[in-house]
Amino acid sequence: MAASHLVSQAFLPLRNRHVSISSRSRTVLPIKIRATLASEPATVTASKHCFSKKEDGYLYCEGVRVEDAMQGAERTPFYLYSKDQITRNYEAYRAALEGLKSIVGYAIKANNNYKVLEHLQSLGSGAVLVSGNELRLAVRARFDPTRCIFNGNGKVLEDLVLAAQYGTFVNIDSEFDLENIVMAARIAGKQVKVLLRINPDVDPQVHPYVATGTKTSKFGIRNEKLQWFLDAIKTYPNDIKLVGAHCHLGSTITKVDIFRDAAVLMVKYIDEIRAQGFGVEYLNIGGGLGIDYHHAGAILPTPMDLINTVRELVQSRDLTLIIEPGRSLIANTCCLVNKVTGVKTNGTKNFIVVDGSMAELIRPSLYDAYQHIELVSPPPSDAGVVTYDVVGPVCESADFLGKDRDLPTPTKGSGLVVHDAGAYCMSMASTYNLKMRPPEYWVDNGSVVKIRHGETFEDFMKFFEGL
Numbered sequence: 001m002a003a004s005h006l007v008s009q010a011f012l013p014l015r016n017r018h019v020s021i022s023s024r025s026r027t028v029l030p031i032k033i034r035a036t037l038a039s040e041p042a043t044v045t046a047s048k049h050c051f052s053k054k055e056d057g058y059l060y061c062e063g064v065r066v067e068d069a070m071q072g073a074e075r076t077p078f079y080l081y082s083k084d085q086i087t088r089n090y091e092a093y094r095a096a097l098e099g100l101k102s103i104v105g106y107a108i109k110a111n112n113n114y115k116v117l118e119h120l121q122s123l124g125s126g127a128v129l130v131s132g133n134e135l136r137l138a139v140r141a142r143f144d145p146t147r148c149i150f151n152g153n154g155k156v157l158e159d160l161v162l163a164a165q166y167g168t169f170v171n172i173d174s175e176f177d178l179e180n181i182v183m184a185a186r187i188a189g190k191q192v193k194v195l196l197r198i199n200p201d202v203d204p205q206v207h208p209y210v211a212t213g214t215k216t217s218k219f220g221i222r223n224e225k226l227q228w229f230l231d232a233i234k235t236y237p238n239d240i241k242l243v244g245a246h247c248h249l250g251s252t253i254t255k256v257d258i259f260r261d262a263a264v265l266m267v268k269y270i271d272e273i274r275a276q277g278f279g280v281e282y283l284n285i286g287g288g289l290g291i292d293y294h295h296a297g298a299i300l301p302t303p304m305d306l307i308n309t310v311r312e313l314v315q316s317r318d319l320t321l322i323i324e325p326g327r328s329l330i331a332n333t334c335c336l337v338n339k340v341t342g343v344k345t346n347g348t349k350n351f352i353v354v355d356g357s358m359a360e361l362i363r364p365s366l367y368d369a370y371q372h373i374e375l376v377s378p379p380p381s382d383a384g385v386v387t388y389d390v391v392g393p394v395c396e397s398a399d400f401l402g403k404d405r406d407l408p409t410p411t412k413g414s415g416l417v418v419h420d421a422g423a424y425c426m427s428m429a430s431t432y433n434l435k436m437r438p439p440e441y442w443v444d445n446g447s448v449v450k451i452r453h454g455e456t457f458e459d460f461m462k463f464f465e466g467l
Contacts, residue, residue: 059376069448070337108134164190253290286324375416439453
């Protein structure tokens with residue numbers, strides 16, 4: 001049987017199969033792909049990464065050629081994940097937390113793919129939520145709601161009632177937030193376990209759009225009002241129970257000493273809170289550990305480095321540590337796979353135009369973020385390396401995936417990937433220019449398996465049926 005036919009069978013839409021995704025039989029791999037997998041070491045190490053260029057010049061994901069995945073995909077662009085890399089990333093946190101009472105709270109806002117959530121839940125993860133729908137999704141994916149944390153500076157009453165009903169931890173973020181939580185507790189008829197989100201005013205030295213722990217942030221209570229909140233909480237003993245303190249510094253943090261600086265401040269607040277009779281059990285240190293977006297060989301802190309900076313502080317107060325990784329759990333597990341539409345120049349700038357865009361991946365346009373870009377197959381032998389902007393078809397000058405990238409000139413129809421696209425990419429995708437959100441796949445035990453259908457024009461029109 002032809003290899004292309006075998007690969008395409010792994011991509012059959014689930015609605016055309018007669019088995020569920022959880023019970024389907026494994027697809028037989030082409031001989032050449034199975035041989036590649038057989039050469040991989042039997043033991044997966046922490047240093048292993050899912051995407052790599054082999055000696056043949058092709059990009060692989062866990063031994064599967066990305067070009068082969070393109071041939072079988074429903075359409076491009078699409079997101080391609082490694083299920084094993086998600087597991088490795090989670091296990092790094094689990095190993096780092098050994099010996100501590102802890103909750104790993106995966107931040108669903110980073111990536112809300114249902115199959116990804118099911119997998120993380122099966123590994124033992126809790127969840128961090130910022131909306132009622134994220135709580136509903138977490139429950140649907142079988143997360144224990146009593147090991148979930150509801151964050152946010154503008155939580156609405158309806159969502160808070162849902163959190164109260166499920167027994168989810170809720171962070172108090174403001175005076176009006178406290179009022180709404182108390183009201184939700186009374187409507188639900190349940191006492192709500194709450195944490196105070198304290199703004200430690202620690203500069204995480206990141207892009208200001210993703211800094212959440214400085215004094216100018218919209219998140220958290222003012223430090224000087226801590227006593228006011230403690231006095232207010234005492235007046236609602238039947239409605240709320242203060243069980244912890246929470247902070248969140250920001251995202252893409254690459255210096256773990258910043259976490260220790262925050263933890264030192266937070267345990268002082270916890271000492272002060274406990275001195276007033278509150279049985280505080282939890283320290284939520286937030287998340288935000290960065291990754292190597294530039295693929296330049298940077299030595300970045302690991303989950304072990306992060307946890308070791310706060311381990312003694314947590315143990316000294318007999319606290320349960322809550323950590324909220326999103327990006328560092330999921331970002332490097334995925335690429336956005338695009339097809340080259342063509343190459344052009346305006347005389348001063350050179351452009352590679354692809355079918356992916358800011359509609360599918362907005363981080364470069366929104367944050368001026370850098371994500372590594374490369375071709376999935378060897379370029380023609382005579383292809384010169386040129387400095388290109390990689391852009392999409394959306395009618396905006398801000399529609400770019402990367403600027404000033406030195407790349408071999410690709411051929412029309414060839415593949416190009418944007419790396420580290422697992423976090424804050426698909427979860428922020430839109431239908432701007434009526435570009436429908438793309439399908440998603442992962443490599444699971446050597447097979448490429450669809451984990452989300454691509455949206456269609458017919459899906460869009462359903463919103464207007466009967467109107």
